[in-house]
Amino acid sequence: MRKKIMSAVLASAMAVSLLGGCQGGGAQSSSQAADQPESSQAAEDSSSGAASEAPAAAGGEKVKVRILTRYSNPDSVRERYFMDMVAKFQEENPDIELEDVSISDENSRDTLFKTSVASGDPIEVFNFLGYAANLDYVSNGVVTDISSLIEEDPAWTEKYIDALFAPVDYSAYGVEGTYGLPTAPYGVCCFYNKAIFDELNMELPETWEAIEAAAPKLIEAGYIPMAFGAKDNYRAGHFLTALSMKYYGDQLKNDLIAGDKAWNGAETLGLIEKMQAWQEAGIFGDNNLAYDANGELAKLENKEAAIIFSGSWNIATINEFANAGDIVCKGFPYFEEKPEFKDEWMGGPDDFMAISSKPGDPDYDATVRVLKYFTSQEYYEGMYEAQSGAGTYPVKFDETIEADALTTQFNEYYNKATNMIGEIEQFSPMTSLMDVVRTEVTTIFSGDKAQDIADRIQGEVDAYGAGS
């Protein structure tokens, strides 16, 4: 019998060993950590040493630096430019082995970064999301404060737009410093295939009421009024925030984050119900869970979808469409009954380029060189040129390129913005909230009821509150 039990133990141990191995050998116990205040390491890191332009390592050995971004799709102009610049950096810096570990998929990118942190070997240069949801990475010293580097080399960042640094300013939480440089300011907007509307002799609908009125005619003609690629669950998160801005301004965000309003309260529930009603009316088409954001673009290009809600990050890609001349950019639709929030946007700074190496680390100088290369004014000027002036940038340019029609149209709306916020969940320290909201709202497309969705989100928020 003992032999049998032993064999059973071995069998089960082998079976679960792959899944059960999530542990961090480097984690401190409470007592160890008590000796060091949470923010002290971050402060220490910023206080000493700056990178020089000296060789990355003595003795002619190559220093390896990894870079993690969301730029790995060669079909996107912006991403292709980044990939070309990685190759160029490698040519110009033979003493540094730059390993590009970028992944376009946001979840995979996050997982790769978190795994590297948990295993005690954080990726050296990475896109950091900022905001309250990522405070732990700053307060525990994973992200290096680069304020001393900026002070030593003011020319490096002098043309950056100051307002974009807010999500990496953690002074409200007692952590001073700068924890990254903005890379891609964005605005959620809509792209219309004007050829479809011309064909049906229709005006471009800019409000939700107009879209509701136009939808039956578009559907009858065989078009999807507004494609919604819910396979990427961030689409649902973006949509909910953009919608809330057009209906409540940022008040709902403030109330939800402060806990003054519940996620299953009348306001959020009302927004989810609107989405559900539009889905049931066929405004978003069908089989939404089968395609993603790239699928939305394909449907716009293939003249299957009349409108897609997307963002400024896709302007350069759409400009490469065969039918780019048919595409028109407008702001996210607003409500006729809420004209006061017409110019309230979801948008702002997105990923921040940050580093994990600390002064004194063998790879610190090389890491800083990589950081500076991919955040330099020259880097963005090159991107500006590659995208022919399309899209949005974190820096100002001395010489402007006459922008394409889509960028001009986008800017026409974007410049009128009276307020702009990132996704609501980013403002909460509850790390799981973003995935919870995105995943739950996505279930609209598999037939879930708005009330159930809202209740489940609130349930998770309550459980988090009880746990902490």
Add this chain to the structure above:
Amino acid sequence: MSGVMSRKKKAEALLLSLPAFLLYSFIFIYPMISVFRLSLFKWNGIPNSPLEFVGMKNYVALFTDRRFFTALTNVGIFILSGCILILPVAFFLATVIQSKLKGKRLLKTSYFMPQVISRTAIALMWYFLLYPEGGPLATLVESLGFTGVDVNFLGSQTYAIYAITVINAWTYAGFNMLIFSAGLTAVPEDVYEAARVDGAQGWQKLRYVTIPMLKSSFQIFLLNCVVGSITTFEMVYVTTGGGPGSASEVFGTLLYKNAFTYNNYGYSNAMGSFLIVASFLASVLLTGLFSRGEKKEAAV
């Protein structure tokens, strides 16, 4: 003198088994102990971050989490589907490749093929086969005249888990075929001969000779099926990611999300501990069940 020799032999045996023991401890025992230990702490996955001792709180959270019960139900569906789908198919395929059929080698290789393909590749292949817009299944259904039939199985809260169990059955039928085939090879021909002399026909031979003689094959199959279902991950993760919502969530996807998306490593380790214990108990129970049956038979 013999005492000294025996002690010497024992020491030698211990010394020889030491490398294997150390390797095993390093690969299996240490991670398991770590999983149990970390399940008692709250930790966000950041090495510099303090571990906060929370006792059994992670287990309380686990056993009150609605997604845990969804996962439990889905694992139950996986086990049931293994018995309903994989077992009969694998058994049938085993009889086919044990028969005197021409070309059985080719069949054997074909049936076993999914076993040598990466699980991720299989999941992706099925994802595209079941793709609701222009996928082969959708096209077939449409060409048969069933227009308007929703074939978006992986995007359905009701059918997603069943669709995955079908993919799972397709993947593992070939492997289990080999288990039954090995069992069938071991059944002596003279037992069938004796049964034939006693007047046993096809079904009776199967019921009273083949199945009882394949008990160890069934035991291996069930053990694989139960433990495999409890620890299943990649097939679900690639095809649905546990969705829509949490409709096709299993323990593996929950563990993964809690660790790598939610930074909730303590909870995730509690889930890992549960998996270890559940797999162990399932193994012990099944082994005990079969050995009790053997003892009863021996007594008769």
